[in-house]
Amino acid sequence: MSHSLFTQALEKGARCQRLTREEAFALADAITPDRLHQLGTAALANRRQRFGEQATYVFNIQINPTNICGSGCTFCNYAASKNAPHAYVLEEADILEKVARLGPTEAHIVGGLNQIWPYARNLELVRSLRQRFPGLHIKCYTAVEIEYFAKTGGLSDSDVLDQLKAAGMDAMPGGGAEIFSERLYRQHWKNKTSPKDWVRIHQMAHGKGIPTNATMLFGFGDTWVERIQHLLILREAQEQSRGFAYFIPLPFQPGAGNFIEKGPTPLETLAVLAISRLVLDNIPHLKSYWPMTGLATGAAGLSWGADDMDGTISEERIAHLAGAATPVGLAREKMEETIRTAGFTPMERDGAFSFQVGVA
Ligand code: SF4
Secondary structure, eight states, rough: OOOHHHHHHHHHHHTTTOOOOOHHHHTSSSHHHHHHHHHHHHHHHHHHHHHHHHEEEEEEEEEBBOOBBOOOTTTOOSOOOOTTOOOOOOOHHHHHHHHHHHOOOOEOOOOOOOSSEEEHHHHHHHHHHHHHHHOOEEOOOOHHHHHHHHHHHOHHHHHHHHHHHHHHHOOOOOOOOOOSSSHHHHHHHHTTHHHHHHHHEEEHHHHHTTOOEEEEEEESSSSSHHHHHHHHHHHHHHHOOEEEEEEEEEEEEOOOOSSSSSOOOOOHHHHHHHHHHEEEEHEEEOOHHHHOOHHHHHHGGGTOOOEEEEEBBOOOOOHHHHHHOOOOOOHHHHHHHHHHHHTOOEOOOOOOOOOOSOOO
């Protein structure tokens, strides 16, 4: 029974057809070596129908203004208290100089929750970036930060989104979703945005014409059922608001002294990518996020359903403070060579989330 449901799900998924909930759960019933290959084959057929042999990346930089944050999420190796040795605070002049020097296509701005870089300062940063670099694609602030800005700024979430958009925000990143599980939420990140509020804020952004990404953190005590539930919640949300452009599964990085010794294995990461591609028929792009998967697994992910390698990411800090062993930035040439070696045709994309929902 379960085997035939699995086969049926693979056949439908390979054709980019919608899976029933039961079929979606059947994909992860048992991850055996044979099934792993079958998942990869179906996900590859799906991504080929959408994007052929093309694999994209963007020339981007991460701007993480400060890592000072008191939210206390158990899995976070990035956050620091004010006096911790690894605490840092960037100044506006340094950020603007870095953007001028590197000339990226996209700036991805996220940081900790604090009053050193409060809402007004972040809003002004977006405004300055927009004024000085009119062509820069500004992808900024997770739903967690939007909610924090609203609370600490005496505004509504809606006001914050409107003001950021007017200042120059083009899109929102997908971080802070973690995994849509009340059980894990209460255990690991109860001081910040709940799964329900994360979805609500993203859908609010979509309603204002702001496209967003979505993520899922996995491999820190979550179950396959919780992962599939996460995908189904996103699929349903996308049906309503049609604004998610990329889905990005994030394998947990244990870092130093964390509560789990090892993150997911590369094969588990590939299985998550493949299942995500098969279940999320209405989110156009799937990203293989190499700073957290490692470069080799990231490139392999292109054969397991992903169509995008994210970016060259100059000086990414979050994954690296969590112990990621990947290079801190990846030059264009190296990115293109990596994609070619994986058997795909590299294409540098712009930062804009211009996309058509559904099969490309
Ligand atoms: S995950 Fe984000 S909100 Fe949580 S402690 Fe780290 S920086 Fe703060």
